[in-house]
Amino acid sequence: MWKTFYQEMPSDNCKIVALYGDGPGAKMFLNGDNVLIALQDKDRDVLEEVGYFMWAYLPDNFKLWGEE
DSSP states (O other): EEEEEOOOOSEEEEEEEETTTSOEEEEEEETTTTTTTTEEEEEEEEHHHHOOOEEEEEOOTTTOOTTT
C-alpha cells in the first residue's frame, strides 16, 4: 500500500521504494534512522530533505542491488 511521507514515515531498518515528487520515476532504499540509503548509487538522503512523495515497503525477502 502506498503512503505519503506526510501521512506516515517508514519504520527503521526496512526496505522501501519511493516515488519522485515530480513524477519521473522511483528509487529503492534501505531506511535507517531516518536516512534513506540507496545501495545502487550510494546516495544518502535525509528524509526531511528529499523530494520524494509516496513510498511503499518492499517484501522482506527482496534484495537490493549491492546488498549481501
